[in-house]
Amino acid sequence: MSMGQEVRYRVRGGRPLQGTAFIQGAKNAVLPMIGASLLASKGRTVLRNVPIIEDVRRALELAQAIGAKVEFHEPERTLVIDASELTSPVLPAEIARRFRGSVLFVPALLHRLGSAVIEGVGGCNLGSRNLDFHYRGFARLGSEVSEDELNNVINITVGRLAGAHLYLDTPSHTGTENLIMAAALTPGTTVIENAALEPEVLDVINFLTRMGARISGGGTGFITVEGVSELTAVEHTIMPDRIDAGVFAMAAAATGGEISLVGAHLEHLGVARWKLEQMGVEFTQQGAVLHVRRESPLRPINAVTCPYPGFATDLQSPLMALACLAGGESYIREDIYDGRFALVDELNKMGAKIEVERSRAIVHGPMQLRGTEVIAHDLRTGVSLVLAGLVAEGETVVAPGYLVDRGHAHLAERLSALGADITREMI
Ligand SMILES: CC(=O)N[C@H]1[C@@H](OP(=O)(O)OP(=O)(O)OC[C@H]2O[C@@H](n3ccc(=O)[nH]c3=O)[C@H](O)[C@@H]2O)O[C@H](CO)[C@@H](O)[C@@H]1O
Numbered sequence: 280m281s282m283g284q285e286v287r288y289r290v291r292g293g294r295p296l297q298g299t300a301f302i303q304g305a306k307n308a309v310l311p312m313i314g315a316s317l318l319a320s321k322g323r324t325v326l327r328n329v330p331i332i333e334d335v336r337r338a339l340e341l342a343q344a345i346g347a348k349v350e351f352h353e354p355e356r357t358l359v360i361d362a363s364e365l366t367s368p369v370l371p372a373e374i375a376r377r378f379r380g381s382v383l384f385v386p387a388l389l390h391r392l393g394s395a396v397i398e399g400v401g402g403c404n405l406g407s408r409n410l411d412f413h414y415r416g417f418a419r420l421g422s423e424v425s426e427d428e429l430n431n432v433i434n435i436t437v438g439r440l441a442g443a444h445l446y447l448d449t450p451s452h453t454g455t456e457n458l459i460m461a462a463a464l465t466p467g468t469t470v471i472e473n474a475a476l477e478p479e480v481l482d483v484i485n486f487l488t489r490m491g492a493r494i495s496g497g498g499t500g501f502i503t504v505e506g507v508s509e510l511t512a513v514e515h516t517i518m519p520d521r522i523d524a525g526v527f528a529m530a531a532a533a534t535g536g537e538i539s540l541v542g543a544h545l546e547h548l549g550v551a552r553w554k555l556e557q558m559g560v561e562f563t564q565q566g567a568v569l570h571v572r573r574e575s576p577l578r579p580i581n582a583v584t585c586p587y588p589g590f591a592t593d594l595q596s597p598l599m600a601l602a603c604l605a606g607g608e609s610y611i612r613e614d615i616y617d618g619r620f621a622l623v624d625e626l627n628k629m630g631a632k633i634e635v636e637r638s639r640a641i642v643h644g645p646m647q648l649r650g651t652e653v654i655a656h657d658l659r660t661g662v663s664l665v666l667a668g669l670v671a672e673g674e675t676v677v678a679p680g681y682l683v684d685r686g687h688a689h690l691a692e693r694l695s696a697l698g699a700d701i702t703r704e705m706i
């Protein structure tokens with residue numbers, strides 16, 4: 280655990296990226312899958328292509344805290360999870376508050392131990408982020424949910440579980456995954472309307488289906504789950520991380536480079552693909568390798584964040600950094616998180632000219648960015664500042680690096696392999 284030891288990234292700009300980058304397994308698929316693997320009461324689950332990121336480490340600490348046996352074979356990027364004996368329903372605060380994926384452990388605790396206690400859920404600080412769809416869904420499936428606001432503890436206890444008709448007010452990504460997991464072992468039929476369409480949700484459905492769950496309608500927004508009595512431990516290879524791929528593609532575009540992204544798939548990028556093409560990025564999918572280069576000076580762009588296949592909010596921050604380099608005014612609207620624009624002040628410290636009015640930002644380009652010390656307020660802010668550092672004059676220092684390490688594996692090594700001048704320092 281890297282708590283106590285500070286990490287920072289030091290980047291010196293000006294080198295075009297060239298070569299091959301390996302895209303990591305998807306953070307937002309592996310976290311629910313670790314939660315899902317705890318639903319199996321027998322055998323050992325094997326997950327492959329696991330990203331070596333801090334959120335995975337936190338998830339494994341949490342799995343161990345409730346009694347699962349976990350082996351993380353990092354060089355093989357393989358996780359082996361034995362959840363045959365879960366011993367405690369408590370998701371302890373010191374781990375749970377450091378990452379939001381902790382809520383994905385609730386279905387396993389409910390089905391295996393009959394109750395779950397969450398001592399405070401964390402995650403990236405992105406303004407107001409509710410989990411009401413999760414709790415209302417658990418309640419509709421027959422659990423009792425109570426909140427001790429004073430101590431920031433949520434207690435969930437199983438009552439008479441039965442399938443139900445669930446409707447999400449917005450297509451919540453983890454909400455959809457969590458309710459599918461809860462429904463998978465709940466007797467009867469559960470319907471989830473307005474379900475999320477993200478590729479990671481489909482990967483989680485594939486994994487659960489292999490475990491024996493009966494799920495139909497993935498990718499349609501209308502999911503039906505027929506409860507089964509048992510799920511079994513299986514092997515699964517995690518899909519590539521489309522946000523990691525998007526960041527690398529934008530880094531190539533920013534520096535005027537040309538790179539191959541091993542394992543990246545254009546169709547996973549959704550609208551981000553078309554936006555980057557409009558800006559002057561050329562993509563060529565060559566089987567399972569995505570080739571990226573900047574084919575013209577960068578043009579400005581309009582983007583509005585939206586659930587998949589719309590423009591991903593997790594790519595909005597790096598897009599803002601890229602837009603600083605485009606010739607003209609870009610317009611960005613953030614409709615998912617009210618805290619994402621913490622990046623603006625940091626980019627402006629580097630010489631960018633970005634104006635914000637509520638959820639809208641106007642980026643005036645092109646600007647020559649200058650290196651300085653900047654703050655990673657969250658994971659995507661952090662990686663976007665690294666991206667800005669790759670084209671800035673002089674040296675950019677991004678801290679706290681922990682937030683970058685929450686979601687990107689071996690970032691400094693992978694960018695260095697493309698010719699970037701970047702180091703990860705422990706202080
Ligand atoms: C671990 C993981 O997969 N994280 C991703 C997931 O987060 P996460 O699953 O938390 O995001 P959601 O799709 O649930 O949230 C989107 C919006 O819906 C709101 N909401 C959500 C649930 C709820 O019960 N009530 C409610 O009001 C949130 O406050 C937020 O404004 O999708 C986000 C949106 O693509 C990504 O940025 C995150 O990287």
Ligand SMILES: C=C(OP(=O)(O)O)C(=O)O
Binds near residue numbers: 378401658659
């Ligand atoms: C918001 C993010 O993650 P989390 O949901 O884990 O906080 C993210 O990946 O940018």
